[in-house]
Amino acid sequence: MESLVFFFLAAFAVTTAVLMVLQRSPLVSAIYLIANFFALAALYLLLRAQLLAVLQIVVYTGAIMVLVIFVIMLLNLGDEARIHPRIAIRTWVTLVLAAGFLSEIAYVFSLAGTPAEGTALAGGAESLGTVESMGGALFGKFLLPFEVTSLLLLAAILGAVVLAKKKG
Amino acid sequence: MSPSMSDLTAIAPLLLVAGTALVVVLVDALAKRNRILGPVLTLAGLAAAMTFALPALGDAPASAAFGGMIRTGGFTSFFTLVFCVSGLLSVLLSMSYIETMVPGKGEYYALILLAVSGMILMAAAGDLVVFFLGLELMSLSFYILAGFARGRMTSNEAALKYFLLGAFATGFLLYGIALVYGATGSTALAGFPSRTGGLQQPLLLLAGLALLMIGLMFKVGAVPFHMWVPDVYEGAPTTVSAFMSTGGKAAAFSGFLIIFTPALLITQPALRDVVAAVAAISMVAGNVIAVTQTSVKRMLAYSSIAHAGYILAGVVAANPAGSNGVLFYLMSYTLMNAGAFGVVSLLENPDGSMLTFDECAGLSRRSPLVAALTAVFMFSLAGVPPFAGFFGKYYVFAGTVEAGFTWLAIVGVLMSVVSAYYYLRLVVLMYFNDQPGGQAVAVRPFGLAAVIVAAIALIGFGIFPSILLGLTARCF
Incomplete structure (x- = not known):
């Protein structure tokens, strides 16, 4: 059950993070970032870090993002101009390198393995957060x-x- | 746990430097008209920190303070000394230089002090958390200092470029720390290599260390991560470049020595080979590109990439000779590079245009003293014997050969020959070219004094290298 929740939240966090980068309107980007922060806060809760989860919402989602949106509206930012990359090959090289890095990290984590479902938490872990x-x-x-x-x-x-x- | 008295005395230099920063901010706010108080207080604070660091210079075994967060001992003290020297020289050079550029900004000196605090924390770190905070404190101050000449496009460009790329590099460093924590279960640096020995899955640790290494290599400006160096060093106010390229580089190398210790590099040969490759590429690329430069500042920027390569060779050696060489090199590099940038700051046009090689032609006629000082720094940077720069290179390469990386030492020596071309070209232009004209040499007594002190120290450490070696040998 817990891993199901985790994968749902992780997928949600990754999706919103990607959407945030892809959006051309700064305001929509900011809103995706807020959604991403909520997913992170929920992930912290799964890790028994209650205080961190609350702070994530109060400080980041609350204070900082309000400020960000305020600035965006104050400056009346329009959509980003589309940048036409002059050297397409550079984009491809970047993508290949990024994909390589991602697969490396994924490989490392797959080797490190995951603890079996329902493994008892170390002593005092429940009160850590x-x-x-x-x-x-x-x-x-x-x-x-x-x-x-x-x-x-x-x-x-x-x-x-x-x-x-x-x-x- | 409340900090005990011994904890506080252990970080006395840090407290002094950070405390002076606070005082300088207040003085700047309260005594707006007083232009001299800020820099004088800064100099006093740095000098006091130096005197507090001196007694611990001989303590070889590092002891811990703040529950292992801070390491004291010879290593920390030596680096504190290097940072304070870099700060002192930069402040002396900045007096009246930075005033012509941005009048009435006392925050400049406070930021230098905060950067020095960050550097001291990096070298004194007993825990990756402290190291990271020190690095960020230093970097943040650098970003602001690089953009200090607000009216200049090049300065703005330098600050923005450094900030964006630096933030990106910080991401790598932090991810690396997270993976190392995941693999070993602790961020403490004490007993780091021995803890890594018994791991079943060293791959997670290796990935973390590789990411950490990327972050550090960005900070020292080694080759695949050097893109920011020329633009930032050229665009930033010259005295700031002097500070960043000496203190900042030394701090990042202290990170190399406390994280990638000889013991760790020997147990993980893959990492060692990566450092060796990066060192070789840095030496080649830095020196070859420097040859083609026409701006003196840009030439110094590329040469600083090459010097990062030489010092990395000392890290690769992973033996006492190499580690001592790194410390010796960092101290002499601080003196000669701060001196070289200092000379540039004296010769520069006040309008902010870059000093070219041609403008230095015939300098020996216009100002024999400045020309002679420039020659000292250039000979030392090239590694010509009577100066400290030679011994730095000698010890680093001796360690590299001893460790069996003879090819790396050969690349280093060959590239030093290439570097002699562009360093000595400046000397030849100054002495054997009678072109009239050129910029008048600025009269800045404090700046000139700093450059003279640096030159004397370089000659002193060059003739009596045992003074420094006696100190470095007791650091490990």
């Missing part, structure tokens, strides 16, 4: 990476100010 254990990990073992993230955000904010501020 709770707010409590996530918080414990974030402010315990991963305290330094957590703090470093704030530096990363500072650099991003500085960048936005430097590159977007009016001259003067």
